[in-house]
Amino acid sequence: MSFVYFIFIPMLAAFLIPFLYKKVSGIHTGWFVLLVPVVLFILYTTFLPKVQNGESFSSSFDWIPSLDISFISYIDGLSLLFSLLITGIGALVVLYSIFYLDKTREQLHNFYVYLMLFMTAMLGVVQSDHLISLYFFWELTSISSFLLIGYWYKRDRSRFGALKSMMITVFGGLMMLGGFVLLSIMGDTYSIRELIAQAPELANHKWFVWSLVLVLLGAFTKSAQFPFYIWLPDAMEAPTPVSAYLHSATMVKAGLYLVARFTPIFAISEWWIWLVTGIGLLTLFWGSFFALKQTDLKGILAFSTVSQLGLIMSLLGAGAISFHTGIDDNSIFKYAAFAAIFHLVNHATFKGSLFMIAGIVDHETGTRDIRKLGGLMSLMPISFTIALIGSFSMAGLPPFNGFLSKEMFLTGMLSIPEFDFFAFDTWGILLPIIAWIASVFTFVYSFYFVFRTFTGKHKPDLLPKKAHEAPMGMLISPAILGFLVVAIFFIPNVIGDTLIKPAVLAIQPYLYSSTEEIDIHISAWHGFKLELWMTIGIIVVGLLLYWTLSKWQPLYEKFPQRFSLNYLYDRLMDLSETGTNRLSSKYMTGYMRSYLIYMFTGIVILTISTIFIKNAFDISFATLAPIRFYELIIALVLVAGTITILAAKSRLTSIIALGAVGYSVALFFVIFKAPDLALTQLVIETVSVALFLLAFYHLPKLNRHENRMKFRLGNALVAFGVGVMVTIVALSAHSQKLVPSISAFYEETVYSEAGGGNIVNVILVDYRGFDTLFEIAVLSIASLGIIGMIRLRLTKKKEVNRIENK
Amino acid sequence: MKTNDVILQTTTKVVFFIIILFSIHIFFAGHYAPGGGFVGGLLTSSGIILLLLAFDLKTVSNMLPINYTVMTAIGLLISLGTAAASIVFNVPFFTHAFDYFMLPLLGKQSLHSAALFDLGVYLVVVGVTMTIIQSIGEDE
Secondary structure (H helix, E strand, C coil): CCHHHHHHHHHHHHHHHHHHHHHCCCCCHHHHHHHHHHHHHHHHHCCHHHHHCCCCEEEEEEEEHHHCEEEEEEECHHHHHHHHHHHHHHHHHHHHHHHHCCCCCCCHHHHHHHHHHHHHHHHHHHHECEHHHHHHHHHHHHHHHHHHHCCCCCCHHHHHHHHHHHHHHHHHHHHHHHHHHHHHHHHCCCEHHHHHHCHHHHCCCCCHHHHHHHHHHHHHHHCCCCCCCCHHHHHHHCCHHHHHHHHHHCHHHHHHHHHHHHHHHHCCCHHHHHHHHHHHHHHHHHHHHHHCCCCEHHHHHHHHHHHHHHHHHHHHHHHHHHHHHCCCCCCCHHHHHHHHHHHHHHHHHHHHHHHHHHHHHHHHHCCCECCCCCCCCCCCHHHHHHHHHHHHHHHCCCCCHHHHHHHHHHHHHHHHHHCCCCCHHHHCCHHHHHHHHHHHHHHHHHHHHHHHHHCCCCCHHHCCCCCCCCCHHHHHHHHHHHHHHHHHHHCHHHHHHHHHHHHHHHHCCCCCCCHHHCCCCCCCCCCCCHHHHHHHHHHHHHHHHHHCHHHHCCHHHHCCHHHCHHHHHHHHHHHHHHHHHHHHHHHCCCCHHHHHHHHHHHHHHHHHHHHHHCCCCCCCCCCCCCCCHHHHHHHHHHHHHHHHHHHCCCHHHHHHHHHHHHHHHHHHHHHCCCHHHHHHHHHHHHHHHHHHHHHHCCCCCCCHHHHCHHHHHHHHHHHHHHHHHHHHHHHHHHHCCCCCCCHHHHHHHHHHCCCCCCHHHHHHHHHCHHHHHHHHHHHHHHHHHHHHHHHHHHHHHHHHHHHHHC | CCCCCHHHHHHHHHHHHHHHHHHHHHHHHCCCCCCCHHHHHHHHHHHHHHHHHHCCHHHHHHHCCCCHHHHHHHHHHHHHHHHHHHHHCCCCCCCCCEEEEEECCCEEEEEEHHHHHHHHHHHHHHHHHHHHHHHHHHCC
């Protein structure tokens, strides 16, 4: 079964969407779109039983065989888990969007086309086994995310956020491409599986650390890790279904996927462990700390997403430690990867539902500002229940799935100082402390999010709309996710055995050879261990901080704007824009003569210096034919004409003299038996003289500028240089024949191969047809440019006249 | 450019057709004798320029109601299409094909995909030249 084509189903569906939107305007387009993720979800579920036993599948088709580039879809535990997330959450989000986006007011076809494009891209990222096609899909997710964030493109903030996310993620993507190229050179293959197979040899290569850092840059920018997270809060300008889908459940997890996928290659390096764990924890703390500064519901969720992504990232880093400790060790590291994937699934469920609730609140009250909200509990009881479930899970409270993975996370961090490699036994003690503090803040912002919105005093006069419960259809998706949050707590091992263990097998192939060997059993109760006391501590301190929140929240405002990363980004963008503008305006003067001088000077310097460096300067008059009398006369006419052009006081004289020069060149072509050139030259001369005469009316009078001595001296130098260069090249080329002339080849093949008799024309249309094709393309572009310059100016003039006439 | 030159106008009416016929001849001759799409196109446009010199822009655009921008686009598409068509026959991009046929009246002639490509070049050259001249000529 060629399941590689499944990836492209959403993209093919995207072609139908505009027609469905236009032709079937009675039905919301979303209902048709919903079929795609649902069908794909079912298709991918059929892989589940076999993948669960540790099997993997691969299917491919060639894309650019000459460059060894192909699409390879590789389905193992990890990519199947992600594919199910993408299609499963995708289906719920499309269902939600049907009620969120009004079919009469919104540009639905744009929205769903972008969304389907994203789905293809994301499936491609997680299934590609080929580095180049992985990169291709990776950038496609950036582009579709750009389009979706800028969906309401008339808003300034949307465009700003879209550009910011694009800038940062594409920067990371390019870095990652560099890492991929290094990897493919080191391993002499583009296949990730083959790279993993030769991981030990790669580690000794001198570029190993470079490729590691570059790949991590790609992962960190995509997964919004510190200091690149700044694009994610601004990406919240996207419609809420997009935020729930791309910016919490799937796209931002592409970086986590990448780290997980490359763990078998890079885990051997201490750089990898320190960077992934360290940056992950820093992001976890940073995100949770600044979440409390936000007043926008989606802003809080954005920072919380940043922080949770950091948590998963740090777990993946800790999971890489198991590469060094091995399977026999009883320490927790071998469970860390399991915990990472488990939390990834949990996060997708609770954060997805929370985003949808934030969207519902926005939709039904008209604002997302937490300062205006409050007391919605009695008005929106169902939304409140779902939000409560999601928030408590995020805070790590039982009986919700977040509690389980949070416990595993704490266990993992606590055992890090036990690890006695790479200075972890000394500095490692910091990690559990940071983890604990971050968890406290996570607890506080979870409470902040749900209780400030739904309890307290209702302020109806501040709300743009009268608040009421959302329609049932809108509540289905978050309710399903909320149900999963609770269900996973009670049956964690079902999820663990079917989804997570196969994924762990893909991340840690060096530990396990089959899923049965993974001896992990999730249980809610471990006894009174340190982890439990830490959780109790989190709850106590968290509640304390939440109650005193209004006292210390203003402290955030004291944080100076000048030191924030956003300020840095704005300055950087500003600097690059004005800087390049200033740089280019230094030499782009707007005068044609300046540009001609640049070009001619450049050509002269390059050519003459090449001739001297290569010692190609060689003149011999031995092989030349004698100069005939009429050739001399034509040459004299040529010179006289040229001097007339320069000396003439009126332009008309110059134009006519230029024509004379052109016709004498044509005569030369006739004498030297080049009828094609002569013909072309004659016609060109005629047309260009006519053109000059036309343009002549519009040219300004010869001005003083051209009479200044300095101006003329510079021009004379350039002109002299060009003349010398052309003469040297012509003479040297004639005097030395290093390679046999190509004309013999043309003479032989022109009739037999190309079926023609006129070599010049056959060169134009056949031998060097590419040149001609591009030349006519350039000609067409030039004519469009002239239309733009002249006709657009005309309309402007008319407009000015019209205004004056009024 | 308001002209009222009877001699020029009368001559032009005859010469124009000679130029156009010659340009068509040159275009078809191209593969075996001097000529080709580029020169042919330039000759055609020089014929139209002659019309422009004898009459004014408005009269000429009444005589030849051609949208030269569209002409350029069609030419470019023909050339690109000819080049790309080879992909369909599973040969590399830009592979030309030719063969000899017995045609009524004309006898044995070669038919060549390069001529189609050259037709594109011809159209682009006429289109571009006339676009430029028309735009500048109309601009007062």
